[in-house]
Amino acid sequence: MQTETLRPDSAGHARAAAILRAGGLVAMPTETVYGLAGDARNDTAVARIFEAKGRPRFNPLIVHLPDPDAARDYVEWPHRADALARAFWPGPLTLVLPLKAGAGLSPLVTAGLPTLAVRVPAHPVARALLTEFGGPLAAPSANPSGRISPTTAAHVKAGLDGRIEAILDGGPCDVGLESTIVGLDGETPVLLRPGGLPQEALEAALGQPLADRHTGDPLTAPGQMSSHYAPDAPLRLNAGAAREGEVLLGFGLVDCALNLSRAGDLVEAAANLFHHLHALDAQGARAIAVSPIPDRGLGRAINDRLRRAAAPRPPG
Ligand code: TXA
Ligand code: MG
Structure with missing residues (x-):
């Protein structure tokens, strides 16, 4: 088609x-x-x-x-x-x-x-x-x-x-x-x-x-299972800096090529999140480290998606 x-x-x-x-x-x-x-x-x-x-x-x-x-x-x-x-x-x-x-x-x-x-x-x-x-x-x-x-x-x-x-x-x-x-x-x-x-x-x-959400009840939100929103590369969360072999996805005033929001603005970070993860996939990043994101406002949804992206993947 x-x-x-x-x-x-x-x-x-x-x-x-x-x-x-x-x-x-x-x-x-x-x-x-x-x-x-x-x-x-x-x-x-x-x-x-x-x-x-x-x-x-x-x-x-x-x-x-x-x-x-x-x-x-x-x-x-x-x-x-x-x-x-x-x-x-x-x-x-x-x-x-x-x-x-x-x-x-x-x-x-x-x-x-x-x-x-x-x-x-x-x-x-x-x-x-x-x-x-x-x-x-x-x-x-x-x-x-x-x-x-x-x-x-x-x-x-x-x-x-x-x-x-x-x-x-x-x-x-x-x-x-x-x-x-x-x-x-x-x-x-x-x-x-x-x-x-x-x-x-x-x-x-x-x-x-x-x-x-009652996490024990699979019927409440069938799509809310662990691994989801996953890029190709493994993610490490709350990273202070990139380790060898990692690309840093930054937030706020950190020194890196790809930043969710240099100004520390959660609305801007939300708008950039999937875009930057797609870009990291496209550039073939082998491992991704992500700066800490404040857990308030849109930061909660950003952290939810990042946790899922970092979760163990089902086989295949
Ligand atoms: O922003 C969005 O919500 C986007 C745009 C396209 O509208 N849609 C979206 O759809 O994210 P989806 O299918 O990717 O995610 C919908 C989620 C799934 O996790 C699904 O399990 C849950 O909504 N869901 C759908 N119907 C439900 C229901 N009756 N009870 C509980 N969860 C439900
Ligand atoms: Mg979806």
Whole structure:
């Protein structure tokens, strides 16, 4: 299959929507990372998403919608969800809520769970595509399973060329980290994945702290297993300096070629993280040492991704 690259203009949006209507797959830019979109109502399209990524079928997908009203067609909507949707949608927040019966989605999307993850993205190209397509789009990050998420069209092409119909090129993603996922299907709101929206902002809007994900329960977040977001080279975290054979990925005022943010700005560091890890892969780095990153604001999501990247890899 030839993967087309589409420009983010009205002709590109129309072509992308036509591909999606025919059950094809389109990588689309969002403000967090590029997503691999397919019609969430079409079993074949959803099955092809898993296929293209090499993703295990038990790991459910996020459904992307044009506005909060559309989300209510697919999930039960508790009062608490209103406060978060009003404060942060469109934006880098995903809510996990009870799936509505008869919502019409492919059962593959939720991997059999009674809940559904929904998100209203802010990126103008994602929004234009959702409007043009006029339906729910299932979209995981547009990378081969277990690898670093893509923040440019070139990253998507490097990982999925020939496996998907098209890539809508909307330039680099602003946030650079996947959305923050909050579970609202139980008594207390739970932080299922730290991400592009800081926990502090969520807790302020909710007026209560978020509970930690119960790590022992594999069903709560099937995709949250140890090794993930991995570059080719092994990573060493909280490094004061590079040892022999290592390339240093710096933060703040350290002497190195590749720095997440010389100014020590966590927003800038988040936007650069996957970009720099892809660059280290591309340059064939053998071992990577990473400076300490403060564990607050977006730093928590950055440290989460770095810990996963440094975790022992499954064989193969
Ligand atoms: O920023 C993002 O969230 C990007 C863009 C494209 O929207 N998407 C993304 O999707 O990161 P993905 O599939 O790479 O990560 C979604 C995570 C997975 O870890 C999955 O297990 C979890 O969300 N998830 C999906 N549905 C869930 C559910 N019903 N309950 C708990 N976790 C769920
Ligand atoms: Mg992913």
